[in-house]
Amino acid sequence: MKVAGFTFIRNAVKNDYSIVEAICSILPICDEFVVAVGYSEDGTRKLIEDIDSPKIKIIDTVWEESLREGGAVFAVETNKAFSNISKDADWAFYIQGDECVHENDLPEIVKEMQDNLHDPRVEGLLFKYNHFYGSYDYTAESRRWYRREIRIVRRNLDVSSYRDAQGFRINGRKINVKLIDAYINHYGWVRPPHGLVKKGQNFETFYNPDAVVQEVPVTASFDYGNADVLKHFKGTHPAVMQNRIAKANWKFSIDPTKAKNNDSFRIKLLLKVYALTGIRVGEYKNYKIIK
Template sequence: MRISGFTIIKNAILNDYPVAEAICSILPMVDEMIVLIGDCKDDTVQLIEGIASPKIKIHHSVWDTVTHTNGTVLAAETNKAFNLVDASSDWAFYIQADEAVHEQYHKIIEQACGQYKSDKRVEGLLFKYLHFYGTYDFTGDSRKWYANEVRVIRNDKKITSYRDAQGFRVGERKLNVKMIDAYIYHYGWVRSVETIRAKNIHVAEVWHRDIALEKYKLSDMDYNFENFDSLVLFTGTHPAVYKKRIKEKNWHLELDISKKHFSFKNKLLYYVEKLTGKRLFNFRNYKIIR
């Protein structure tokens, strides 16, 4: 069995993306790692080269944000990266630049890939998610955070990245997937206030145009981490590849997670989910095979 990894990145240093950690978190599981680097204004290429693994294959691309608007450039670049995956691979593991996989899940993922390799009904593997917020100590547990997403897909080039690259489809059809007992750790909101403002403004350039972009920049100047609806304390461990990054964290946040900030409807849905384990009226970008 052969597994390829693939990811896209642009301006990792300017936007403080932990892409090196993302790559290294899945590197032991893959036979090759495709890294498609956009037209950068920083030393992203040198950052990736610094990982110094023979598995890594660096490719270059220019992001077309004129043709691909509203975040769809992310899907376009993801498709380019997927198309670079070696034809001999059975599976392709997509990791975004602010995600990581804890090493405790490596064996589970590898076993699932082996188990479903010959079951052509299975087009992908569905992961659970932990979304960290503000610091490495808190995770979001409300409906605003997606609970699951597909990150391993069969190496079938009919599969394409969907909309803003959150998931995958075959045309407009949702993938048939198997849920596995493994988590993706999402660190996109673990930053200081200053770096998250800068990152959000850079990222807005792939979502907004002209006047809308200027309005976004102004609105984002007062970003406040206290604007959350529900957080819980994280009591587990982080991936080993995050040890250095966590040690170097240079900001501190005090958040009162005992308080919930919901509308009546969302409060009701939140507690229904906590009591039953079911997320009502939830959008699913996939079809689970039972």
């Protein structure tokens, strides 16, 4: 069984992406790893080179600046990386620059790839998500966020990244996947308040062609109201994240019990149903789960 990792990145230093940690978290179970490195202003390419692994293959790209709506450029860059994976790879493991996999989950992931290698019904593997929020000590949930997503697909299928690179499709249709007992840790919301404001501005430029980036003072505050539920994280973080976590130098003082109290009655009811049953009514699913 041959496994290829793949990802894309640009201006990782400038935008404080944990891309090295992301790559290194799954590199041990990959036979090769394709990184599409967009033209950057901050030494991102050297950052990837310094991982110093013979498994890594860097593809230099130039982002299409005209793709400024709906985050489409993210899917284009993802597809560039995928297309450069060796043809003899069985599985392609995708990870984004603010994601990470715990080393304790790697054996289960390998087992699932092996167990499903010869089952053509399984076109991809679906992961659960931990969305860390504001701090490495808290996770958040929101009906607007995905709680599961495809991160492993078969290499030999006509797979393409979908919309803003959240998931994948095969010739436009949803992929048949198996839900596995492994997590993607998403750290995109773990930044100091002014960092989250800057991230929001930067992201907006890839979704709205009229967006304007403004200077953000270090004292800027951030509205954390887009989370429905905030929970204290009681688990452990991946080993590759420990140095970054140790350098965190801001305080996150949100009270989880008071983090969200202005939802409509409908949203409160839906959250209650989810808490009691685990069913998220009306959830958008970019995949089809097979048993």
